Amino acid sequence: MLTALLFLHNLLRWLVIVAGAAAVGTALSGLRRKGPPSAGEARAGLVFTIALDTQVLIGLAMYGIDGSTARAAMAAGGAAMKDGAMRFWLVEHPLMMVAALVLAHVGRVLFKRATDDDRKHRRALTFFGLALLAILAGMPWPFLAHGRSLLPHF
Numbered sequence: 001m002l003t004a005l006l007f008l009h010n011l012l013r014w015l016v017i018v019a020g021a022a023a024v025g026t027a028l029s030g031l032r033r034k035g036p037p038s039a040g041e042a043r044a045g046l047v048f049t050i051a052l053d054t055q056v057l058i059g060l061a062m063y064g065i066d067g068s069t070a071r072a073a074m075a076a077g078g079a080a081m082k083d084g085a086m087r088f089w090l091v092e093h094p095l096m097m098v099a100a101l102v103l104a105h106v107g108r109v110l111f112k113r114a115t116d117d118d119r120k121h122r123r124a125l126t127f128f129g130l131a132l133l134a135i136l137a138g139m140p141w142p143f144l145a146h147g148r149s150l151l152p153h154f
């Protein structure tokens with residue numbers, strides 16, 4: 001079960017990143033074009049938030065599974081905060097990703113509520129851009145001490 005979730009979580013991160021980059025890119029081109037948001041711009045934001053929601057659910061599920069690093073970090077309690085890798089899985093990774101989730105959802109709501117085109121593009125660019133930055137900052141890149149591989153092992 002844990003292996004399957006890790007596999008999915010690892011792979012889905014690329015969809016999240018590509019969808020996030022598409023949401024930022026379409027907002028930027030909308031801003032330059034100065035017209036109403038295209039269907040592609042609205043769809044990019046929706047795909048980004050759905051992929052991110054799914055990724056967060058899979059991530060949270062891992063805390064409930066025996067044998068996961070996340071479960072071990074929770075069991076370690078206060079000691080986990082003194083260990084760089086445990087602290088990353090218990091606090092840093094989930095915190096950055098929840099921040100990204102909140103930013104992406106707030107961005108979508110503000111995008112929909114904005115009454116003029118320029119403001120729509122600006123809001124999408126700001127909130128999806130910040131969400132993408134938080135994701136990239138919270139990622140277990142292979143060059144980090146607690147890093148993981150870029151692709152799941154097939």
Ligand code: HEM
Binds near residue numbers: 057062094
């Ligand atoms: C609140 C949201 C999230 C939580 C709670 C969470 C939690 C976790 C946990 C518990 C692990 C595995 C640690 C272990 O080995 O036991 C993990 C691994 C990972 N997470 Fe997340 N995650 C979240 C969101 C994300 C997002 C949004 C991304 C990227 C878009 C992401 C990318 C990864 C990657 C690449 C791994 C390594 C997978 C592997 O080892 O193959 N996570 N995450």
